[in-house]
Amino acid sequence: MATTLTLLAPLAACGSGGDGIPTINVYYAPEQNFQQVVDQCAGQAQGRYQIAYRILPRGADDQRVQMVRRLAAGDTGMDVLGLDVTWTPEFASAEWILEWTGDRRTEVETGTLAGPLESARYQGKLYAAPKNTNTQLLWYRSDIVSEPPKTWDEMIKAAEALKAQGKTYQVITMGAQYEGLVVLYNTLVASAGGMIINEAGTEAVMDAGAVQALALLQRFASAGITNPSFTNTQEDDARLQFQSGQGAFQLNYPFVYAAMAEAAPDLLKNVKWARYPAVDPNVPSKVTIGGYNMAVSRYSPHPELAFEVAACLRNAEHQLFSAVHDGVPPTIERVYDDPQMDEAYPMKNEILEELRDPAVRPRTPAYQNVSTVLSAGLSPPQDIEPEKTANKLRREIQDALESKGVLP
Incomplete structure (x- = not known):
């Protein structure tokens, strides 16, 4: 793990590219086609910033350890964090991630399934934007x-x-x-x-x-x-x-x-x-549901841009893409109505039934x-x-x- 941290830290240390354009570092789990989502969001920025996808280890425990160590040290090289649904209380109580408020919060909450949305909250506040979910x-x-x-x-x-x-x-x-x-x-x-x-x-x-x-x-x-x-x-x-x-x-x-x-x-x-x-x-x-939520690091040098990037990465268009190409069920309910979901998820009705009234794991830091x-x-x-x-x-x-x- 120490070797991984040493290798990644120099990459993340730069908050801007050589031409002065900010780089938003996204730390997220391995997902085969996620780079295409990142590239689409970067293209929509029209040169205002770049996005770098920093692939975390495959194991959830290893992902958590890497982020916790760096956040505890106040690392400014991390902007958007892909959090397992069980980590919201821990990261929020430690004040490592920023709250989603105002229009940002409304955008995330509108149309998002209640179970995944609950996993992104802590003490009544929204600290992350649900990107994908899962159920057995x-x-x-x-x-x-x-x-x-x-x-x-x-x-x-x-x-x-x-x-x-x-x-x-x-x-x-x-x-x-x-x-x-x-x-x-x-x-x-x-x-x-x-x-x-x-x-x-x-x-x-x-x-x-x-x-x-x-x-x-x-x-x-x-x-x-x-x-x-x-x-x-x-x-x-x-x-x-x-x-x-x-x-x-x-x-x-x-x-x-x-x-x-x-x-x-x-x-x-x-x-x-x-x-x-x-x-x-x-x-x-x-x-019990699983999945990942997108959060913004308190130590990000570009928090406004990081919120924009996080919202783009988990919007309905990109949730549909990831569902079809990477097999991760969406958290936005209307995505299930898209015809593309019929072939990729013939069991989508049963998935939705469970997601509308799911169990969440014990919620504690x-x-x-x-x-x-x-x-x-x-x-x-x-x-x-x-x-x-x-x-x-x-x-x-x-x-x-x-x-x-x-x-x-």
């Missing part, structure tokens, strides 16, 4: 399963029945000790109507819904219906397992559709999708600490003892909220 669906083999299960209970029982019949039966999803396991648990908690921490982000709750989610996760993990490598599986591992024909069900993000279309078109003919399973048969699931505690406490899921694990997590999460004993 239930993918299933229609040649094996006639109707998709509507609840976790139905899905577990269906997989057990298929296994008993000697058919393909696995439920494939992410169970490794990392953020994906936290996302799985958070979705179960929200779908059960529970809470991990309070709304203010100051107190560990781990209520009855959180305990119910622990029991369900333990039941799922120990039912003999997961892939043998469940506790080591991350998103792309799950995709490959399902794509190779190992599963009857998969819980994963929409990127798996395009991947199957390219690598396993014969399998895709028998793959359908549905809303993520519910915990309560009478209450729709609430699925100490989220990194909370996530570390949760992923450790939930792993391996088959060893969970619901009440005992809940009590342990409640204590450890409270310590994490107070930054005790956890290295962020």
Whole structure:
């Protein structure tokens, strides 16, 4: 990491090009065709400024570490920051990013889906502009399963029945000790109507819904219906397992559709999708969203231009482009009405259903600490003892909220 910082710092140190034109440095995750979006926004500036796309590491933790270190040092070489949706409270509370106000705020809020928009707020103020979002669906083999299960209970029982019949039966999803396991648990908690921490982000709750989610996760993990490598599986591992024909069900993000279309078109003919399973048969699931938001660094030498660039990078035109070419679902609702979305996202109606009433991860400046505690406490899921694990997590999460004993 130190080497990466050393290499990037000289590039970012220059706030203007050799001809005196300001350079707006955009620090954002790797996205294959994002440079085209950057070039279009630069062209619209008509020479008033240049835009440099500084590609962050692929891993979210590495992205965060790089930005946190530089912002903590007051680095003036960073203008626009691509933030994971969980980082807004941390960056805002540290006063590393500027608030979106007035017309800028109105422009961002108009037409943006409520869930992604909430991820860009902290203490009632808007600190970022949602660029893309993400949500998981239930993918299933229609040649094996006639109707998709509507609840976790139905899905577990269906997989057990298929296994008993000697058919393909696995439920494939992410169970490794990392953020994906936290996302799985958070979705179960929200779908059960529970809470991990309070709304203010100051107190560990781990209520009855959180305990119910622990029991369900333990039941799922120990039912003999997961892939043998469940506790080591991350998103792309799950995709490959399902794509190779190992599963009857998969819980994963929409990127798996395009991947199957390219690598396993014969399998895709028998793959359908549905809303993520519910915990309560009478209450729709609430699925944890992901994605990235665009923020402006407090230390930017050109904050007005940085806001302009951030707004351009995430506008409706460019969200459509990124959705179609890079597989990142839009946060602006009307983009889903564009005909181009029909081919790229045949599952767009199910995505929108979930995005209109999603779950967000615990909102606290100490989220990194909370996530570390949760992923450790939930792993391996088959060893969970619901009440005992809940009590342990409640204590450890409270310590994490107070930054005790956890290295962020």
